[in-house]
Amino acid sequence: GQQVMQIPQYQHVQEGEDFTTYCNSSTTLSNIQWYKQRPGGHPVFLIQLVKSGEVKKQKRLTFQFGEAKKNSSLHITATQTTDVGTYFCAGSGRSNYKLTFGKGTLLTVNP
Amino acid sequence: GAVVSQHPSRVICKSGTSVKIECRSLDFQATTMFWYRQFPKKSLMLMATSNEGSKATYEQGVEKDKFLINHASLTLSTLTVTSAHPEDSSFYICSASQLTYESYEQYFGPGTRLTVT
Numbered sequence: 227g228q229q230v231m232q233i234p235q236y237q238h239v240q241e242g243e244d245f246t247t248y249c250n251s252s253t254t255l256s257n258i259q260w261y262k263q264r265p266g267g268h269p270v271f272l273i274q275l276v277k278s279g280e281v282k283k284q285k286r287l288t289f290q291f292g293e294a295k296k297n298s299s300l301h302i303t304a305t306q307t308t309d310v311g312t313y314f315c316a317g318s319g320r321s322n323y324k325l326t327f328g329k330g331t332l333l334t335v336n337p
Numbered sequence: 338g339a340v341v342s343q344h345p346s347r348v349i350c351k352s353g354t355s356v357k358i359e360c361r362s363l364d365f366q367a368t369t370m371f372w373y374r375q376f377p378k379k380s381l382m383l384m385a386t387s388n389e390g391s392k393a394t395y396e397q398g399v400e401k402d403k404f405l406i407n408h409a410s411l412t413l414s415t416l417t418v419t420s421a422h423p424e425d426s427s428f429y430i431c432s433a434s435q436l437t438y439e440s441y442e443q444y445f446g447p448g449t450r451l452t453v454t
Contacts, residue, residue: 259442268430268445269381314380323369323434325443329380 228253230317232328240336245302247331249315257318258291258298259325264311272300307335339365341433343446350421351454357417358449360431366411367433371443372404375428387414421453 229252239245249258257276261269273282275291275298282289288301298317302309312332316325340363350356360370369388373381385406387393393406405417414433418425428450432443 261445268448269432271442271444274442324371324383324386326383327380332378 228317228319228326230315230326230328232315232331234331235329236332236334238334238336239305241307242304245305245309245333247300247313247315247333249298249300249317249328251296251317251326253296253319255295255317255319258295259316259318260289260298260300261314261316261327262311263314263330267311269314302333305333305335307337309333310335339433339444341367341431341444341446343431343449345449346447347450347452349452349454352422353420355417355419356421356451357415358429358431358451360414360416360433360446362412362433362444365433365435367414367435368411369434370408370414371432371434372406372414372416373430373432375430375448377428381430384416418451421451423453426451426453 231250233248257274259274260272262272263269273289278295279293280291286303290299312330314330315328318325342361344359348356371386372384374384375381383396384399385393385395387406387408389408389411395401403419408414428448430448432445434443
């Protein structure tokens with residue numbers, strides 16, 4: 227079945243440093259989504275990428291979808307303490323709408 | 338944005354009893370609702386997909402007789418954990434989606450922390 231790998235599992239940065247998490251799928255995806263889960267909270271939808279090579283930005287966050295639609299990345303510029311949480315990528319295959327979640331990257335930010 | 342509620346937020350029950358968890362989409366009609374399970378510091382594991390008015394589709398390894406799902410309306414789905422055991426203790430999260438041609442995003446409820454003693 228479809229597998230989604232995400233690295234790194236943990237990332238600790240100093241406030242102001244950049245952060246990137248990477249996501250790779252074993253199969254071609256129809257779309258990829260990113261979610262953020264704060265400690266003790268529930269996942270919150272951030273963005274959806276559909277097109278090959280797509281790049282989207284939300285303020286300091288930049289999301290990319292690979293040309294082959296099998297990988298994606300989330301980059302945060304100049305991290306802030308409010309960025310703390312676990313970032314999950316989740317991919318959906320061509321034949322269905324079910325999401326397969328990566329294991330997530332836990333980001334901690336030292337002020 | 339779309340709001341999904343879950344009730345209860347926390348529940349403690351004794352082994353052998355059943356627990357019902359409700360998931361409601363508050364400001365939109367959800368054609369599909371999903372039920373996930375999340376272990377501490379782990380990812381979300383899809384348990385089942387629920388469409389209004391039809392039987393839920395369970396993922397491999399998930400017992401449908403143990404985790405009963407009912408999707409009675411476009412705004413309500415329920416998950417009942419029957420004859421709960423301590424190993425069923427977990428964080429259960431539902432999500433709701435409208436699943437249009439261009440949009441697959443899911444909106445998650447706040448989750449229910451189940452502890453079985």
